Amino acid sequence: MKQKRRLLSWVHAVLALAVLAGPGLVPQEGQAEEAAGRTAPIKAAPPGRDTLTSELGPFYQEVAEEWKQKGYKPASQTITLPGSAIAAQSDPALTEGGSYEGKNNVLLWKSGRDNWIEYTVDIPEDGLYEIALTYHTYSDPAGSTVRRPVNLSLQMDGVFPYREARAVSLRRQFKDNLPVKRDEFGDDIRPRPVEIKEWINQTLTDSAGGYPQPFQWFLTKGKHTLRFTGSDPVVIGSVAVQPPVSIPSYPTVSKEYPAGQPKNSQVVTIQAEEMAWKNDVAIQLTPDHDPLSVPYADGYDRFNSLGGERWQTGGQQAGWTFEVPESGRYRIAMRSMQSYVSNMSVFRTIEIDGKVPFSELLAYRFPYSPKWQGTILGTESAEPFEFYFEKGKHTISMTATVAPFQSVIIQGNRAVEALRQADQDIRGMTGGEVDTNRTWKVTQDFPDLPKRLETAKAELEKMADGMLKANHRRDNTLQTMETAIQDLKDYLKNPNDIPYHMEDISNMIEKVGSLQEILVKTPLKLDQLYFIPAGAELPAMEAGFWQKINGSFRNFLYSFTRKRDAAKVDEDVLNVWVNRGRDYVNLLQELANESFTPEYGIKVKVNLLQNENLLVLANAAGLSPDVALGQPQDKSTDFAMRNALYDLSQYPDFQEVTKTFAPGALLPFYYNGGYYALPETQSFKVLFYRKDILNRLGLQVPDTWGDVYDMLPSLQQNGYNFYVPSGDFLTFFYQNGAEFFTGDGMKTNLNTPAAFKGFKQWTDLFNIYDLEKSVPSFYQHFRKGDFPIGVADYNTYVTLSVAAPELTGWWGIAPIPGVKQADGTVAxxxxxxxxxxxxYKNTKHPKESWEFLKWLVSAETQERYGSDLESFNGIQFRWNTANIEAFTKLPWPKEDLKVILEQWRWYKEVPNLPGSYFLTRELTNAWNRTVVDGMNDRESLEEAIVNTDREMMRKEQEFGFVDAEGKVLHTLDLPVVKTPWEGVDRYVFQ
Structure with missing residues (x-):
């Protein structure tokens, strides 16, 4: 096989060179039935598709710099329009003018996917303007709680002037429901966030905190059209097009402050966890056990600080109110912890009474420190700033920003794009195989390749300079940049050797791209804020040596005396054991206390189950809970076979409850006439593809497996491949019309033409079409680019969304390829x-348990639970609920949601029967015999059928379905799912 692949790679390389050299040697397009070694033509990439900039537009920083070079000046006049004064709209049924919460002439803009409104504004003079909206968040009284921002895009005269205008956010404001309550162990319970319902005035700015000041637009004198597009409901009070605000420096501002100092030297102290507001529920209180953290933890979990990794995303703002006893000059200090990324600074925009008092606070730097430290706001030379406060109440807010790193991030995007193009060039030249015996004339035949690496090196050098300037010290990210720069210099010394470094360049793309993931995070933890009269002594803000020793010793002792994690059974409440992390458990307990118990009058105790196997031991000991959650899909029938679970189909409303689940999702829970579980989460498989690579090769996203066969030659001759999980036999059997078991559920149903066809298609992908048999991480290969297309699951989707920022905008998903049916549909x-x-069957609360399980899997609860998880913890906690109604209301991108729902129609799992665990084992063995050992596919599958039927017979005899002579005493009679689920239709884009 290796010799075959070497020959194919050599052929591919020759053909690739012919294509790159000119159009005269393009091979003829082949047929899908032929082997994957045959080639297909490479079409030219569509125009305007070479760079990310051409796809999404320039960055705001680039446009603003161009305006500056052209000498554009700030405007001097403000134009304000009432919210109701829209000039056009996409759907009149979704807008309504009127009054709302004390304001007249407002626009109630209801939700609708891709709904847009337009305003026409008459600009009196050429100049730079900002745009501000006065808005009020809107929630339908009958609707669910929404905690995410209102996301909009803004086009000016039909175009996006820069890419950031595609996504601007109108944030909500929240406050925590204080004081904090405590649980039965004496630990603090995380307070619930409550939305502050009031009118908000916000000047549009970067939702990711990439710029310290609001966006500007250059507008010429005359009429202009502002088009807002969005899907979230909001009430717009007014739209203002106004001059930019100029913020002076500290020396200028301080000269204008009165000279008087407060006579009273009392320090005003506020606790950081007692926020007056926050604009994101993800900003969370955190426990801390430092001796000086107030209140002192004393061995318990006390929410005595704010933030850390729970306050690290650009644009997140926390605010506090405070009162000074007398007018005068004050200094501002705080206990801060900034120890999350070694030697990396983080930044905050600091506002007093709603305004940044001077430019030095637009992006105030908090340097790295491995411990709590006292931070006094001041100049880089450690001279404290003085602020003048009039007697009375004031506010202070801090907003996370990554503005000092924004230019570094942009340059990183450019460097990655240049490296990506170079990588694709090399793969096209070499066919994806490094041949050190081949001599190249790169500068003569491929002059663009060194130029791309020169571009990447230049951008990396700018990155390194900008990083050191912003961070003020060396760190690991700078070291990564400098290493990449040196490697590129070495490659460029001998351009003809560049193709030998294909894997090195591919790895460099991943390393440089991963820097953005670090740069966009800005975690900071706070304990207390101090407002200190000028001249007064500073409070103690750092624990001394003996205080730390004493605190560490006490915490060590508490670790032996205070146990909190042991799951226990309380007969007076409904006991729920959950096999998930503590974040999930705590949130479910809070949600049950808030919503379930008041409505049903049933007290619930949610316990953390650290190991799912404890359920077996607990059941044997008679200590089972009432309800178990977070269990694998085969666990329920394992318990049901042993008469340990309650048959949920006995409840009269079971059929009504299951309407929001795909019929194929319920198959694993069926056993002997009953259903013994309900799904909580449901993963999905979709086709992931790299837009940049497919565009460059001129390839379309495949719809059927025939399309996949057709595209494989083009992929492989350019050094790429298609990915299919080698163990995914289910897809090919089901798509070819096979069923795994007979209708009575007593033996396999694989001895059929459909099953043999499915098995052959599955193994042919690896035997004939040369797909990789073992891929440790499709995510890594997809990110690197050598597998630009493949079938993967929900976890890959989340990982790409979180951990591959350099691919933002460059990848997409589609329904998985299928098999065309006689009626033209694709299965x-x-x-x-x-x-x-x-x-559990031995529950003393069967009715209450059913009420809880129904409440949990309902659309309302699933949406609330999923929204809270993601809001508190980020997209990596996105809840893939099995309830389709709730799924459509979670913040999935509309195009991705459309794909997932299409695939949801075809969701179908394998039934769970006595002995059926042998099915996966034997089909895997059959695959190995056919693909690895070269055995005939029919003989191999027949052997798997015999072995699986034998094991199923043995288990059926054990459970009394078959007697000792093999006579069937009682059949299992499986439910049938033959057609795609039409129930999806009612949830599409509602």
Whole structure:
């Protein structure tokens, strides 16, 4: 096989060179039925698709710099329009003018996907303007709680002037429901956020905190059109086009302050956790055990500080109110912890009474420190700033910003794009195989390749300079940049050797791209804020040596005396054991206390189950909970076979409850006439593809497996490949019309033409079409680019969204390829895996347990639970609920949601029967015999059928379905799912 691949790679390389050299040697397009070694033509990439800039537009920083070079000046006049004065709209049914919360002439803009409104504004003079909106968040009284910002895009005269205008956010404001309550162990319970319902005036700015000041637009005198597009409901009070605000420096401002100092030297102290508001529920209180953290933890979990990794995203703002006893000059200090990324600074925009008092606070730097430290706001030379406060109440806010790193991030994007183009060039030249015996004339035949590496090196050098300037010290990110620069210099010394470094350049793309993930995070933890009269002594802000020793010793002792994690059974309440992390458990307990118990009058105790196998031991000991959650999908039938679970289909409203689940999702929970679980989460499989690479090769996203066969030659001759999980047999059997078991559920149903066809298609992908048999991480290969297309699941989607920022805008998803049917439809059957909840048969509260399980899997609860998880913890906690109604209301991008719902029609799992665990084992063995050992596919599958049927017979005899002579005493009679779920239709884009 290796010799075959070397020959194919050599052929591919020759053909690739012919294509790159000119159009005269393009091979003829082949047929899908032929082997994957045959080639197909490479089409030219569509125009305007070479760079990320051409796709999404320039960055705001680039446009603003161009305006500056052209000498554009700030405007001097403000134009204000009432919210109701829209000039055009996409759907009149979704807008309504009138009054709202004390304001007249407002616009109630209801939700609708891709709904837009337009305003026409008459500009009196050429100049630079800012745009401000007065708005009020809107929630339908009958609707669910929404905590995410109102996301809009803004086009000016039909175009986006810069890419950041595609996503601007109108943030909500919240406050924590204080004082903090405590649980039965004496630990603090995280307070629930409550939205502050009031009118907000916000000047549009970067939602990711990439710029310290609001966006500007250059507008010429005359009429202009502002088009807002969005999907979230909001009430717009007014739209103002206004001059930019100029912020002076500290020396200028301080000269204008009165000279008087407060006579009273009393320090005003406020606790950081007692926020007056925050604009993101993800900003969370955190426990801290430092001896000086107030209140002192004393061995318990006390929410005595704010932030850290719970306050690290650009644009997140926290605010406090305070009162000074007399007018005068004050200094501002705080206990801060900034120890999250070694030697990396973080930044905050600091406002007093709603305004940044001087430019030095636009992006105030908090340097790295491994411990709590006292931070006194001041100049880089450590001279404290003085602020003048009149007697009375004031506010202070701090907003996370990554503005000092923004230019570094932009240059990183450019460097990655240049490296990516170079990588694709090299793969096109070499066919993806490094041949050190081949001599190249790169500068003569491929002059663009060294130029791309020169561009990447230049951008990396700018990155390194900008990083050191912003961070003020060396760190690991700077070291990564400098290493990449040196490597590129070495490659460019001998351009003809560049193709030998294909893997090095590919790894460099990943390393440089991963820097953005670090740069966009800005974590900071606060304990207390101090307002100190000028001339007064500073409070103690750092614990001394003996205080730390004493605190550490006490915490060590408490670790032996205070146990909190042991799951226990309380007969007076509903006991729920959850096999998930503590964040999930705590949130479910809070949600049950807030919503379930008041409505149903049933007290619930949610316990953390650290190991799912403890359920087996607990059941044997008679200590089972009432309800178990977060269980694998095969666990319920394992318990049901042993008469340990409650048959949920006995409840009269079972059919009504299951309407929001795909019929194929319920198959694993069926056993002997009953259903023993309900799904909580449901993963999905979709086709992931790299837009840049497919565009460059002129390839379309495949719809059927025939399309995949057609595109494989073009992929492989350019050094790429298609990815299919080698163990995913279910997709190919189901798509070819096979069923795994007979209708009575007593043996396999694989001895059929459809099953043999599915098995052959599955193994042919690796035997004939040369797909990789073992891929440790599709995510890594997809990110690197050598697998630009492949079938993967929900976890890959989340990982790409969180951990591959350099690919933002460059990847997409589509329904998985399928098999075309006689009626023209494409069968896309696939599974994904689920987590489930079930009720134990020995529960003393069967009715209450069912009410809880129904409440949990309902659309309202699933949406609330999923929204809170993601709001508090980020997209990496996105909840892939099995309830389709709730799924459509979570913040999925509309195009991705459309794809997932299409695939949801074809969701189908394998039933769970006595002995059926042998099915996966034997089909895997059959695959190995056919693909690895070269055995005939039919003989191999027949052997798997015999072995699986034998094991199923043995288990059926054990559970009393078959007697000792093999006579069937009682059949299992499986439910049938033959057609895609039409129930999806009612949830599409509602």
């Amino acid at each position: 896309r059957w696939a599974a994904g895996g689920q987590t489930t909840g079930f009720i």
